[in-house]
Amino acid sequence: MTQHLTPYGAPPAAPRTRPSAWWFAVGGALVLAAVGAGTALFVWTLSGFLETDATVRADGQPHRISVPTDQDRMLWFDDTVTYPDCRVVDARTEEEIPLRSVSGDFRREVGSADWLGVHLVDPGSGDLEVTCQGAHEGAVVEIGPAPAVDSFVFGLLATVFVPLLLGGAGLVVLIVTGVLFAIGRPRTPTPADPSPTERISR
Numbered sequence: 797m798t799q800h801l802t803p804y805g806a807p808p809a810a811p812r813t814r815p816s817a818w819w820f821a822v823g824g825a826l827v828l829a830a831v832g833a834g835t836a837l838f839v840w841t842l843s844g845f846l847e848t849d850a851t852v853r854a855d856g857q858p859h860r861i862s863v864p865t866d867q868d869r870m871l872w873f874d875d876t877v878t879y880p881d882c883r884v885v886d887a888r889t890e891e892e893i894p895l896r897s898v899s900g901d902f903r904r905e906v907g908s909a910d911w912l913g914v915h916l917v918d919p920g921s922g923d924l925e926v927t928c929q930g931a932h933e934g935a936v937v938e939i940g941p942a943p944a945v946d947s948f949v950f951g952l953l954a955t956v957f958v959p960l961l962l963g964g965a966g967l968v969v970l971i972v973t974g975v976l977f978a979i980g981r982p983r984t985p986t987p988a989d990p991s992p993t994e995r996i997s998r
Contacts, residue, residue: 813980813982814976814977814980814982815973815976815977815980817977819969819973820970820973820974822966822969823966823967823968823969823970823973824966824970825966826962826963826965826966826969827962827963827966827967827970828966829962829966830958830959830960830961830962830963830966831959831963833958833959833962834955834958834959837951837954837955837958837959838955840951841951841952841954841955846904847940847941848872848938848939848940849861849862849863849864849869849939849940849941850862850863850926850938850939851936851937851938851939852926852928852936852937852939853928853930853934853935853936854880854882854928854929854930854935854936854937855928855929855930856927856928856929856930857927858885858925858926858927859925859926859927860887860923860924860925861923861924861925861926861939862922862923862924863919863922863924863939864919864922864941865919865920865921865922866919866941867919867941867942868916868917868918868919868941868942869916869917869919869939869940869941869942870898870902870913870915870916870917870939870940870941870942870943871895871913871914871915871916871917871937871938871939872904872911872912872913872914872937872938872939872940873911873912873914873937874909874910874911874912874935874936875903875910875911875912876909876910877932877935878932879914880928880929880930880935880937881928881929882895882915882926882927882928882929882937883926883927883928884917884924884925884926884927885924885925885927886920886921886923886924886925887921887923887924887925888920888921888923889920889921891920893917893918893920893924894917895915895916895917896915896916896917897914897915897916898913898914898915898916898942902943911938913942913943916942917939924939926939
């Protein structure tokens with residue numbers, strides 16, 4: 797007697813278990829980190845344009861100020877009026893510090909005023925005496941850190957690429973987790989193996 801065996805196909809693969817919901821939190825955290833990093837880097841990049849060490853009146857009188865000595869300082873003038881004439885002296889050595897012209901067009905808007913960076917000055921000892929003679933009553937001069945071109949370029953690149961990488965990674969995590977969560981089976985706890993006593997009773 798001949799016996800015929802009927803071939804059977806392989807059993808279907810069990811659906812993949814859904815990933816943990818914590819992966820959604822990871823993706824969301826990366827997206828939020830991208831927003832925070834972009835904001836922080838943008839503020840840091842513009843800090844050289846927005847920071848001011850001191851503001852002096854262009855009244856022809858000497859004004860004593862203190863500035864950091866980590867880099868050159870820039871004299872900002874109101875671009876809507878005639879620029880005042882300024883003289884800077886190191887208060888400790890009593891030596892006049894020459895004013896240098898800037899190489900480029902540095903502008904910033906503060907309120908309704910349009911300020912232009914006109915002169916660079918070495919901070920010397922950090923204790924300066926600034927005397928400016930204004931062309932009109934009420935004219936002022938702002939002194940702040942000179943923007944560094946290399947730091948500015950690096951800041952712009954970091955402002956673009958760091959949030960892009962963090963946000964892109966967060967979106968990938970959210971999309972992949974969402975797809976696997978939709979097609980996977982629910983995560984159920986695996987029942988414990990019965991004890992020998994339970995096997996006997998059954």
